[in-house]
Amino acid sequence: MRxxxxxxxxxxNLFQNKFKVFLTSxxxxxxxxxxxxxxxxxxxxxxxxxxxxxxxxxxxIDIYYEYNDSGGRFGGGFxxxxxxxxxxxxxxxxxxxxxxxxxxxxxxxxxxxxxxxxFGDFGNRTNTENIILSTSDIAELExxxxxxxxxxxxxxxxxxxxxxxxxxxxSYTVAGVKENYDVISxxxxxxxxxxxxxxxEYKDKTCVLGYGVAREMxxxxxxxxxxxxxxxxxxxxxxxxxxxxxxVSSGISPDETIFIPYATGIKYLTGKDVSPTxxxxxxxxxxxxxxxxxxxxxLADNYGSNAVFTISDAGSKMEAAEQSNQTMxxxxxxxxxxxxxxxxxxxxxxxxxxxxxxxxxxxILKAIGCDRKDILLEFLLEASCISLVGAVLGxxxxxxITPIIExxxxxxxxxxxxxxxxLVFGVLTGSLFGFYPAFKASRLIPVxxxxxx
Amino acid sequence: xxxxxxxxxxxxxxxAEKNQSKKDGSGQIQPESDQPESDQPESxQPESDQxxxxxxxxxxxxxxxxxMTGINKGYLLxxxxxxxxxxxxFQVAKGEFVAILGPSGSGKTTLMNLLGCMDIADSGDYYLExxxxxxMPEEEMGNIRNRKIGFIFQNYQLIPTYDILQNxxxxxxxxxxxxxxxxxxxxxxxRMLGIDNRLRxxxxxxxxxxxxxxxxxxxxxGEPALxxxxxxxxxxDSSSGSDVLKLFRQLNEMGNTIVMITHDMNVAKAARRIxxxxxxxxxx
Numbered sequence: 001m002r003x004x005x006x007x008x009x010x011x012x013n014l015f016q017n018k019f020k021v022f023l024t025s026x027x028x029x030x031x032x033x034x035x036x037x038x039x040x041x042x043x044x045x046x047x048x049x050x051x052x053x054x055x056x057x058x059x060x061i062d063i064y065y066e067y068n069d070s071g072g073r074f075g076g077g078f079x080x081x082x083x084x085x086x087x088x089x090x091x092x093x094x095x096x097x098x099x100x101x102x103x104x105x106x107x108x109x110x111x112x113x114x115x116x117x118x119f120g121d122f123g124n125r126t127n128t129e130n131i132i133l134s135t136s137d138i139a140e141l142e143x144x145x146x147x148x149x150x151x152x153x154x155x156x157x158x159x160x161x162x163x164x165x166x167x168x169x170x171s172y173t174v175a176g177v178k179e180n181y182d183v184i185s186x187x188x189x190x191x192x193x194x195x196x197x198x199x200x201e202y203k204d205k206t207c208v209l210g211y212g213v214a215r216e217m218x219x220x221x222x223x224x225x226x227x228x229x230x231x232x233x234x235x236x237x238x239x240x241x242x243x244x245x246x247x248v249s250s251g252i253s254p255d256e257t258i259f260i261p262y263a264t265g266i267k268y269l270t271g272k273d274v275s276p277t278x279x280x281x282x283x284x285x286x287x288x289x290x291x292x293x294x295x296x297x298x299l300a301d302n303y304g305s306n307a308v309f310t311i312s313d314a315g316s317k318m319e320a321a322e323q324s325n326q327t328m329x330x331x332x333x334x335x336x337x338x339x340x341x342x343x344x345x346x347x348x349x350x351x352x353x354x355x356x357x358x359x360x361x362x363x364i365l366k367a368i369g370c371d372r373k374d375i376l377l378e379f380l381l382e383a384s385c386i387s388l389v390g391a392v393l394g395x396x397x398x399x400x401i402t403p404i405i406e407x408x409x410x411x412x413x414x415x416x417x418x419x420x421x422x423l424v425f426g427v428l429t430g431s432l433f434g435f436y437p438a439f440k441a442s443r444l445i446p447v448x449x450x451x452x453x
Numbered sequence: 454x455x456x457x458x459x460x461x462x463x464x465x466x467x468x469a470e471k472n473q474s475k476k477d478g479s480g481q482i483q484p485e486s487d488q489p490e491s492d493q494p495e496s497x498q499p500e501s502d503q504x505x506x507x508x509x510x511x512x513x514x515x516x517x518x519x520x521m522t523g524i525n526k527g528y529l530l531x532x533x534x535x536x537x538x539x540x541x542x543f544q545v546a547k548g549e550f551v552a553i554l555g556p557s558g559s560g561k562t563t564l565m566n567l568l569g570c571m572d573i574a575d576s577g578d579y580y581l582e583x584x585x586x587x588x589m590p591e592e593e594m595g596n597i598r599n600r601k602i603g604f605i606f607q608n609y610q611l612i613p614t615y616d617i618l619q620n621x622x623x624x625x626x627x628x629x630x631x632x633x634x635x636x637x638x639x640x641x642x643x644r645m646l647g648i649d650n651r652l653r654x655x656x657x658x659x660x661x662x663x664x665x666x667x668x669x670x671x672x673x674x675g676e677p678a679l680x681x682x683x684x685x686x687x688x689x690d691s692s693s694g695s696d697v698l699k700l701f702r703q704l705n706e707m708g709n710t711i712v713m714i715t716h717d718m719n720v721a722k723a724a725r726r727i728x729x730x731x732x733x734x735x736x737x
Contacts, residue, residue: 370595
């Protein structure tokens with residue numbers, strides 16, 4: 001029998017049993033919609049992670065020291081405070097110092113001391129010495145730690161800012177950074193230039209505005225460029241404006257920050273009361289672990305074992321976030337597999353009933369010469385067509401559900417390949433589960449099938 | 454046809470009845486006014502004996518369509534095997550119209566299933582034309598059923614979801630024709646049987662006699678070597694049954710070989726030869 005004729009007979013049967021087809025395909029509808037949503041949520045999650053970490057360099061290692069001015073009763077500090085604000089009042093605008101370059105929760109590595117966690121052992125006197133990391137530490141690390149491709153030092157403070165359209169002063173995060181900070185943090189400029197080495201050397205009162213700050217203070221980026229802003233009552237010239245970076249999960253949010261030269265900030269904003277973060281970038285990501293060990297050794301050698309440095313690498317945080325996203329995706333995939341299995345069993349069940357109902361018809365077809373292959377193909381095609389109907393409906397349902405889920409602040413990214421994959425999964429599941437009933441139908445003995453009512 | 458295959462026998466020619474089919478100008482077969490029984494001998498004795506003896510004397514040898522020798526068939530009932538057919542020898546020549554007459558449980562349906570290649574004998578040889586069915590794998594039997602046999606069932610066995618035309622062309626589609634080819638091919642048969650005005654109806658919309666005509670049309674479109682009819686009038690009223698039997702005779706006169714199974718002597722009389730089956734034994 002020709003495939004085209006078998007297909008025609010299948011369509012004939014399906015059109016005569018539309019409601020049955022619809023009910024049978026319900027499981028596949030749910031399964032396909034689920035897998036499409038899972039793919040959309042998974043892709044959305046990955047994009048979210050990528051976006052949140054896009055200002056991070058995977059090979060970057062942050063080194064931070066938290067001075068414990070309570071006399072070291074609680075050793076170890078708060079190394080687990082992800083993206084946190086490790087204290088150290090800068091004294092300007094009443095803001096706390098925030099480590100630059102991104103200091104995040106999880107994956108912290110304490111230098112010099114094995115004690116980690118929220119609290120060290122009572123009586124263990126650590127971080128009692130007020131150590132301020134500086135460019136000399138960078139030089140030391142570059143000399144003794146092999147594999148460093150780039151390094152920088154930065155800090156953040158909160159400072160009252162005026163200018164542009166602002167009617168009153170607003171407290172913004174101000175980051176004191178070196179000229180290479182934009183490269184290390186993957187910042188892009190929308191207009192103008194980033195800070196230069198000369199700006200730092202001459203302690204120029206110049207700044208680069210984050211996208212959000214520029215939009216708040218000025219009508220447009222063009223207006224912001226070369227304009228004057230007042231930071232802690234001192235006038236700064238805007239040398240450039242960053243392109244929009246979006247939300248970041250941790251560290252400095254570039255959109256909401258004003259970048260000034262490192263030395264300028266020390267001179268006019270923080271004085272010596274500052275807790276900078278050193279960021280070094282590994283030449284290769286594979287070297288990061290060894291480098292962290294080396295950095296620990298160098299710092300321990302310089303400052304003694306009572307100084308506990310928080311050392312964290314961006315890669316492990318990105319990995320952790322990605323892993324968490326993958327775990328969630330796997331969970332959702334497992335759920336959709338279960339839905340598919342349930343849907344598939346539903347199809348199998350209905351096809352078994354269909355084979356039983358149509359046993360006489362199968363007997364007639366066999367009596368007039370239909371071979372097993374034709375019968376198998378007919379029922380298999382029927383299962384595939386039912387699945388295809390279900391899969392298409394499933395894709396449509398998922399398109400309808402997506403805006404509802406997105407309204408709960410879940411990021412979803414629908415994609416063509418996600419839709420195609422869902423369709424393929426749906427059809428495959430139905431065909432797979434439809435095979436056994438089709439096989440049973442093809443094996444029916446003509447005489448028995450003919451005589452069955 | 455090869456007549457010299459092992460186990461095959463030659464049978465004398467069986468003459469066709471004198472009466473010719475009556476056709477109108479369109480070639481459509483018209484029901485005859487007389488009853489088929491009127492052509493049959495009055496005696497209730499099996500006619501086959503007389504027919505066979507008559508043909509042996511006067512007619513030349515002719516090709517065999519069916520040649521069964523030593524056929525045994527039984528069914529398992531639990532662990533016990535219940536024998537149904539015992540050492541059956543049965544031959545049918547090309548152009549014959551044979552009735553297998555027997556009471557319920559005599560094994561006639563089992564014999565019909567074996568003749569129709571829908572079941573396999575436990576032992577014995579069966580040649581259908583030149584094909585050794587007893588040596589044939591089950592997969593090939595479908596092809597034999599499609600090309601060599603036309604089935605006519607008591608309860609018509611039409612597919613209820615297909616319309617009449619779709620039912621009729623099914624054997625041709627199975628053979629590999631396209632729907633257009635099949636429809637063109639079957640139109641002469643449809644016109645001959647006078648059902649060309651019902652082609653888009655469903656089986657449920659037809660009378661019993663019309664359904665049986667559809668069933669006959671489906672059996673004929675493939676131009677089979679053998680028409681097998683299982684109680685073809687069993688579900689019909691006497692008038693429709695009579696029409697069907699007349700149709701069978703006309704088809705036989707046109708050269709079709711027919712084997713009909715029945716438990717009704719009056720129906721069997723429509724055939725040109727009657728074979729009795731009793732308790733699985735064939736009595737010729």
